Amino acid sequence: MTQYLIEALNVSVNYVIKRGLLGKPLYSIKALDNVTLRIMRGESLGIVGESGSGKSTLARCLAGIIKPNSGRILYKGRDIYSLKGEDYIEYRRSVQMVFQNPHTSLNPIMKIRSILKDVLRASGKWSKGGEERLIELMKAVGLREDILDRYPIELSGGQAQRVAIARTLATEPKVLILDEPTSALDVSVQAQILELLRELK
Ligand SMILES: Nc1ncnc2c1ncn2[C@@H]1O[C@H](COP(=O)(O)OP(=O)(O)OP(=O)(O)O)[C@@H](O)[C@H]1O
Ligand SMILES: [Mg+2]
Known part of the structure; x- marks a missing residue:
């Protein structure tokens, strides 16, 4: 039997x-x-569809941010709303979402270093020498190390979106949900982010 990673079954949202x-x-x-x-x-x-057709809503359902009025979301064959304890934590770690606007998805009062550290800590992937991992993450998304000591507002849109992607990679997700991650960026930066996502895949 095929094991699907993530499924939406007859999902309706009002x-x-x-x-x-x-x-x-x-x-x-x-x-x-x-x-x-x-x-x-x-x-x-x-997923392609006109504005207002429900793409972001579907993405939020898969990420567990909003609960459908009917239908089910399954992760590895199990309803995400029936998951408890460790299983629930595994789902939250494994399914990550990158939003449209990088500046609103990064905590403005935290330096990038703290943002990434927090995620690593929360997912049990922080240990002594974790600084190395921070540098690796920055490299993976094509950013220089010194960006770690900046605040989100001090970054360009493209840099901020790279940080948002680095943050999702920190938890080593199995499912990455991207809700128009380039639409807030100018065209040349859009291309760079798409190329980055292709490489990461
Ligand atoms: N929080 C909300 N409260 C009320 N209505 C909402 C909310 N979020 C979305 N909607 C409505 O639900 C419908 C689907 O919106 P959604 O954001 O999912 O579309 P979309 O396909 O992502 O559009 P876009 O391409 O513009 O991002 C739209 O009619 C929208 O106005
Ligand atoms: Mg949308």
Whole structure:
């Protein structure tokens, strides 16, 4: 039997736009209607659709950021909302998301070094000599080491997006969800980020 890494099964999402006095939904938008997809290890899947068609919503469902109103999200064959303890932690570590705007996805009051250290610590991958790992991560995304001592605001859009990618790589993810990671960047930087993602694959 094929083991899928991640699956969305008959997923529907409604966003409630307006609620009544007792919180009862009065008006909602159907962002996803019965969507099913399955992704195997090593596979890449691109989703194309017009603005507002639900691409980001689907990405957030797969990453466990929003819960579908109906349908299920499976990681290695198991419903992500039934995962407990270690299994849940493994899912959170293994499925990472890179957002559209790098500057809003990096904590502005932390230097890059601390941002990366935090993630390594949280995923149990920080140890003495961890500084080496930080330098490796910077190299992997084509950034110089001195960027580690800067704040996100001191980086260009392309550099910030590279840091966001380095942060996801720190946990050694099995699934990387990219929600238009280049749309906030200018064209030449877009090409560099796409090339970087191709290399990392
Ligand atoms: N948090 C939210 N609350 C209410 N409605 C939302 C919310 N997020 C998205 N929507 C609505 O859900 C629908 C799908 O939005 P979504 O962001 O998933 O589309 P998208 O395909 O990613 O669009 P884009 O290409 O512009 O990024 C849209 O009609 C949008 O207005
Ligand atoms: Mg979107």
